[in-house]
Amino acid sequence: MDESAKLQRSLTLMSVVLFGFSFMALGTVFSTYGVAAEMSHGMVAGSYVIALCVMLFTAYSYGQMAKEFPYSGSAYTFAQKSINPYIGFLVGWSILLDYLFIPMVNYLLFGIFFSAAFPAIPSYVWILFMLILVTGVNVLGIKLANAANIILTVLIICFIVIFCVLSIQSIMHGTGTGLLFTSKPFYNPNEHFSFLIAGASLLCFSFLGFDSVTTFSEEIVNPTKNIPRAVFIITLVGGLIFIVVSYICQNVWPDYQAFKDPDSASAEIIKLVGGNFLTGAFLVIYGVGVFGSAMASQASAARVLFAMGRDGQLPKRLFGHLNKKFQTPVNNILIISLFSLLALVLSLSLVASFINFGAFLAFTFVNISVIAHYFFRRKKRSFKGTVLYFLLPLAGAVLDIWLLLNLDIHSKILGSIWLGAGIVYLVFLTKGFKRRPPEIKVTV
Template structure:
């Protein structure tokens, strides 16, 4: 008698669905979310920080694309580091990555509660946060197909809103004789570029969409083809949208000194910007669209982190119930519930605290994934360094090395408090690892792949490189 197949994630997503998922996770309107915070950090040069962030993220996205072709399974940076450098460092990478994944839904729920609260001041903002959290959990459990369709609608509506905003902002700037010049938003006002780099470090949270795409490798129709394409498309399209909105906003609404702005203005700078370029009627429209975008990003965030917890639970690194899949829906129900419980912290956190912590975890993961490419393709574990061509040395050596250096550069630019909290988080993860391995006397459980990894494969299906033979 044929044994029933165990439940597994369903392969239903193509390149377009994956890209829309990534853009929804990035929340194309997230530039409005951090508009005030990062303008204060950068002394009004948000656009310059976005430009630096886009450059860094393109190098890192290229590394993610290379790694997902080698390991097309759920787990993202956790999987890549584990397979490249071993289970111990892999666990710490996954643990650090969870920091930003757990905080991404929180920051969206926070914005959602704050913005809706401006229209219903008599209702506590935590009520709206709680309702959104419950709805996100329900959609997460229902399945990735429903999530994909909902995200598609949200992204299309958000993109339309961004285009309308850009037109109105350009019109406002043309009518303002004091508006900054076309290139002024890109150029810092002094020789001190540290504020720009600090801002770029915080803006790393805006690009987590391409990392989120990699967590859906086991739900893509053709993971080795569709996931890398979606990763690069998400980074390029998202980066261009962020730059466009930040540039239009900088020319339409400008303060002489952002350091003197009130905390209320910093938290609701997006709403102030809407009102300035569109008046009260359009502010309400933009509010609705922003709330929808926050809901979509929160939903995508919950989906992504639940897949990481599922992968780590399946491996036995975290409690095994997290690796449970619903037999009916094929979704990680226990992991989704755990993420929803943690997301309740959004009821007590502030917006800037969440933003800083997301960036800490994200940049740490980005740096490690860049190193993984070098290790995997040029210095494979258990084998001798391979003889690579000049093109392979460029693609799998120089490019990820530059990505690693730029990521570390942004990482050290974050403020000391972020490092203190992030350091404590890593120490807690290290403690869990020590306990799980009984003081490293037992091996860290290895990832159980859901599909075989061939000995040879095309590294770049778009025409770059040749098949590489991997040493075992």
């Protein structure tokens, strides 16, 4: 490894967990609740339980691969080292869809939400303000980004706690079902089970970001132990928060068909239990959450580009360079920021269509990487090894493929176009597959 392009280890387990929560955006439980309630016919909590189970399989595989390859690059590195560098490149290319477009989604949401609240200020002003702020924090270094992230995540968690407390008080005073304990948010026998599955297929997207922490493998202390822990903690704790909040929302407002607008259903629930004060606080917290997610996703994307650039799969002088003063991949951060300016002209629905294709394709290959590395290369084929390194990741891969195939047609078309462009570039890079793609040399 080129020692001149080496990231500094300054992050703790808690720091990386908070980064993962920011990328995942815990507040997404509010923004997706109304639509999920319609799709699941009021069984959002049950759909989240199914989604959590699905994501835990892939989280397990990320943890196993991070133990073996504690390097920046995430799914790209895992597939490159476990399967082959050609597949590794295409996985890295695919996951860039996730990492490059999530910051853009956050900027768009911030512009839409705050321009609605303050109509005198155009949305592009809000978008540019957030983009410049996020870029500045990430350029100045991971320590500053970490400090900001701790504050942001704590604020969001505090809001969730206050919302839950006020909601429970409202329920105890007869609001909604008037019941603190009921099974209907998990499963309503009067509804078909297929509605639970439909809700889960949507809500799996709420977990996107749990994998982002593996891109910080070169900046966390004791990565072989702490990265797998962080991935598991983020997935499990995030899922439990989603389940609890959605369960409470359903009890506060049991009639999912009574929302004025499913997209803003959570705002109606928040106003019901907390009035204008809590609604105002939600506006602030929403902005905080968008900033945290944009910051974490931009930082993660920069590190994937750094790993691919350092390996020579992207121009090394541009992408594989660290700023000497800040020890951050400044070139990559600025490139992502310039790319994110497309938020000024693209629609939210179009940008969102790109994200899930890349994520689930990468998730699939991380599961396959576990099988390739442990079961076939390391020959861990005892009964325990077969369960841990074949059956569990196989289940994860099958579930991820199922989710990939169930994406909307726009996601599949746009994702396939992006993947095709990556294949064309790979043909150019390898002179028609006549030579192996450049790759970083590590001991396996």
